[in-house]
Amino acid sequence: MAGLYIHIPFCTRKCHYCNFFSQPALHLIPSYVNALCREIEIRKEYLSEPITTLYFGGGTPGLLSAEQIGAILNNAGKHLDVKLNEVTLEVNPDNLNNDYLRSIKDVGIDRLSIGIQSFNNKDLKWLNRSHSGEISVEAISDARIAGFENISIDLIYGIPVQSIGEWERQIDIAISLHPEHISAYALTIEPGTALHHFIRKGKRPDVSDKHAEECFRVLKRKLREHGYEHYEVSNFCLPGKESRHNSGYWNHTPYLGIGASAHSFDGKSRQWNVSAINHYISEINQGIVPSEKEELSTINMLNEYLMVSIRTSKGCNLNHINEVYGEEFEKNVLMRAKPFIENNLLVLKDKVIRTSEQGWFHLDGIASSLFEDDAWCF
Numbered sequence: 001m002a003g004l005y006i007h008i009p010f011c012t013r014k015c016h017y018c019n020f021f022s023q024p025a026l027h028l029i030p031s032y033v034n035a036l037c038r039e040i041e042i043r044k045e046y047l048s049e050p051i052t053t054l055y056f057g058g059g060t061p062g063l064l065s066a067e068q069i070g071a072i073l074n075n076a077g078k079h080l081d082v083k084l085n086e087v088t089l090e091v092n093p094d095n096l097n098n099d100y101l102r103s104i105k106d107v108g109i110d111r112l113s114i115g116i117q118s119f120n121n122k123d124l125k126w127l128n129r130s131h132s133g134e135i136s137v138e139a140i141s142d143a144r145i146a147g148f149e150n151i152s153i154d155l156i157y158g159i160p161v162q163s164i165g166e167w168e169r170q171i172d173i174a175i176s177l178h179p180e181h182i183s184a185y186a187l188t189i190e191p192g193t194a195l196h197h198f199i200r201k202g203k204r205p206d207v208s209d210k211h212a213e214e215c216f217r218v219l220k221r222k223l224r225e226h227g228y229e230h231y232e233v234s235n236f237c238l239p240g241k242e243s244r245h246n247s248g249y250w251n252h253t254p255y256l257g258i259g260a261s262a263h264s265f266d267g268k269s270r271q272w273n274v275s276a277i278n279h280y281i282s283e284i285n286q287g288i289v290p291s292e293k294e295e296l297s298t299i300n301m302l303n304e305y306l307m308v309s310i311r312t313s314k315g316c317n318l319n320h321i322n323e324v325y326g327e328e329f330e331k332n333v334l335m336r337a338k339p340f341i342e343n344n345l346l347v348l349k350d351k352v353i354r355t356s357e358q359g360w361f362h363l364d365g366i367a368s369s370l371f372e373d374d375a376w377c378f
């Protein structure tokens with residue numbers, strides 16, 4: 001079992017909090033799609049397992065036409081061993097209309113991940129999103145009419161201009177639309193973003209951990225009351241509706257990443273493509289994949305396992321660590337987890353370490369404290 005990730009690095013404008021690799025160079029889309037198809041062919045031997053999930057991420061993959069998406073899917077089917085059971089397209093609400101939704105469904109998209117972020121126009125303006133709350137509600141309804149039965153929405157919490165009451169209202173609207181999956185992320189201020197600049201200049205209020213933590217608690221409570229399972233720190237779903245593709249990342253499943261800035265993992269090494277669209281296209285056209293590679297040491301692999309497993313409801317399995325990495329590493333992890341277990345942030349049961357209710361919001365810090373040494377980097 002493996003995954004295929006296709007990166008589409010185009011956006012019509014930049015959201016103020018965003019540090020993803022994306023550019024407004026929409027005129028390059030046709031040659032970029034050709035390069036993606038070529039890269040799939042060049043790297044057809046990268047994975048040895050069949051590919052069961054495919055994910056178009058970005059950027060704004062919804063800027064691609066149905067024909068372009070279909071061409072990429074056909075190419076994957078032609079050159080790779082694909083037995084797909086989930087094909088996700090990330091879209092923004094303002095990319096969607098009935099014809100487009102029907103046509104992407106026809107070419108094979110069966111799951112949508114819609115970048116809603118908030119239904120409140122004041123929040124959306126603050127974040128410099130290009131859509132409105134009304135368009136978001138309409139987009140979800142149109143997606144249902146087009147026959148999509150697996151919809152995920154993204155929300156952002158901890159926006160300084162959003163009160164707890166307003167955040168609760170956003171969650172209520174989300175629940176009323178019955179998405180199968182909700183990803184909710186705390187607003188973080190990344191260096192190099194417009195928000196980082198505005199905050200440094202004193203033009204915008206900074207985010208507050210305390211406010212974000214309160215939003216997170218409200219989110220957990222309300223979603224649980226409405227039947228959503230909290231299966232990863234930022235991800236909630238109705239029973240059986242986990243993101244299969246993203247679950248693969250958290251289970252250390254190999255994946256092939258195609259496109260500028262896309263990352264790949266073959267079980268032993270990580271590889272990442274250059275983050276420059278023109279350079280990517282011109283190298284691929286010459287049959288070269290412009291990328292760098294890092295072989296992962298045992299300790300790298302263990303630390304990655306700790307980082308991702310502790311963020312999921314399944315937790316970190318000490319038997320797995322013993323079997324794959326050895327008894328000494330199992331003992332070390334348990335020793336480092338002990339203070340968190342004693343402080344009720346982690347729970348140890350049946351040789352599995354999981355987060356407690358209180359621990360969820362602090363998992364990044366907890367995970368890095370469990371690492372085997374300081375040499376880990378993601």
Ligand code: SF4
Nearest residue numbers: 011014015018058059
């Ligand atoms: S649409 Fe997504 S990728 Fe594009 S700028 Fe906004 S947050 Fe970034």
